[in-house]
Amino acid sequence: xxxxxxxxxxxxxxxxxxxxxxxxxxxxxIYLLVVLNISISLLHKxxxxxxxxxxxxxxxxxxxxxxIPDNDDMHMVFVAFxxxxxxxxSEESLDLTEDWYVNEISEMTRHESTKFMKEILLTPDxxxxxxxxxxxxxxxxxxPYGTPFTKHEVLTFYEPLTLKNIVSEAREDYVNKFEGxxxxxxxxxxxxxxxxxxxxxVLVIYDYVLISEYEAKLSRRHIVxxxxxxxxxxSFEKSIIAAKQILDEMKYIxxxxxxxxxxxxxxxxRIKHFSYFSxxxxxxxxxxxxxxxxxxxxxxxxx
Numbered sequence: 001x002x003x004x005x006x007x008x009x010x011x012x013x014x015x016x017x018x019x020x021x022x023x024x025x026x027x028x029x030i031y032l033l034v035v036l037n038i039s040i041s042l043l044h045k046x047x048x049x050x051x052x053x054x055x056x057x058x059x060x061x062x063x064x065x066x067x068i069p070d071n072d073d074m075h076m077v078f079v080a081f082x083x084x085x086x087x088x089x090s091e092e093s094l095d096l097t098e099d100w101y102v103n104e105i106s107e108m109t110r111h112e113s114t115k116f117m118k119e120i121l122l123t124p125d126x127x128x129x130x131x132x133x134x135x136x137x138x139x140x141x142x143x144p145y146g147t148p149f150t151k152h153e154v155l156t157f158y159e160p161l162t163l164k165n166i167v168s169e170a171r172e173d174y175v176n177k178f179e180g181x182x183x184x185x186x187x188x189x190x191x192x193x194x195x196x197x198x199x200x201x202v203l204v205i206y207d208y209v210l211i212s213e214y215e216a217k218l219s220r221r222h223i224v225x226x227x228x229x230x231x232x233x234x235s236f237e238k239s240i241i242a243a244k245q246i247l248d249e250m251k252y253i254x255x256x257x258x259x260x261x262x263x264x265x266x267x268x269x270r271i272k273h274f275s276y277f278s279x280x281x282x283x284x285x286x287x288x289x290x291x292x293x294x295x296x297x298x299x300x301x302x303x
Contacts (some may be wrong), residue, residue: 049107050247051077051207053255056196058139063142063193070182073167075117076192077105078153079160080137084259086200087157091263093129095256097158098124103207105160111149117209120160133157136197141166143190151171155204166190167209178226209223 056062062158068074079101084091104120108114122130135157149170155161161171196202 011258024101025285041051050244050251051102051109051205053102053203053205053251054194055201055203056194058196058199061193061195063191065189065191066208068167068190068210071212073165075109075209075211076141076163076166077108077160077208078139078204079105079155080135080155082133082135082157082198083201083203084263085266086198088127088131090134095259097126098203098205098255101160105205105207109209111209111213117162117164120163127279130158132159135202137202138195138197138282140193140195141190142193201263223247239278 002214052064054062066074079086081094081098084094087094089097100123101120104115107115108117108120110116133156135155137155137157139153139155139161141149141151141163151163151166151169153163192206194204
């Protein structure tokens with residue numbers, strides 16, 4: 001009797017074990033999907049909050065393409081800085097000013113910030129540092145396809161420029177100029193062009209905000225609150241914040257390294273020219289000494 005019941009017991013136990021494994025695997029898969037979804041959303045949130053930084057050589061132009069979907073609009077903010085050689089600020093003060101503006105623009109374009117799209121107010125320390133300095137650095141917002149549109153601005157060094165509702169302004173400008181003609185959104189194709197007419201390198205920091213993204217976050221704000229997050233989501237958010245801080249520090253170190261390289265190259269070039277000049281002076285002095293000694297010994301009738 002015991003032998004006949006043994007296979008049934010083993011079979012039932014094996015079936016129960018398979019079901020437990022399947023449940024654990026499905027739970028792990030759901031858990032992994034939730035974690036990936038949270039991490040991707042948080043990464044997108046923090047990665048999109050850092051402004052764009054680019055440098056332009058003297059006499060160089062550069063364009064960046066961007067897309068504004070139909071029935072959408074965009075705000076943009078720019079600030080330009082001269083190179084260390086052309087600035088009235090010291091290298092350390094210029095770095096501090098650049099870092100301050102990067103943080104302020106990041107807050108200005110972050111949807112959850114209390115400073116969102118508000119005018120950047122200079123602190124007393126920054127106000128003492130920053131001079132008002134006219135530039136020959138041009139910014140153009142161009143709509144190359146469909147209905148043409150160009151907005152042209154000349155930046156002032158250290159002074160942020162905010163352009164709001166670019167599409168609305170382009171549409172209004174077109175309607176005022178060409179009454180009765182239909183506005184063509186051109187599938188959202190726009191580009192930002194920079195032109196550096198200075199005799200030195202110019203660094204420009206800029207960022208943009210799509211209106212649809214801001215409105216979508218506003219509509220979700222009352223649904224998901226911070227207190228609704230689970231401990232796991234909180235730990236992920238802290239990890240992403242730490243990762244963002246590390247990325248910011250790496251970008252800052254990279255920028256400082258590039259600046260130090262430029263300074264080192266300039267110093268090496270000056271040392272090289274000074275060495276050539278010293279050799280020429282040394283040869284000239286030697287020739288003068290030899291010539292003088294020859295004439296002296298000839299007068300003394302030694303030679």
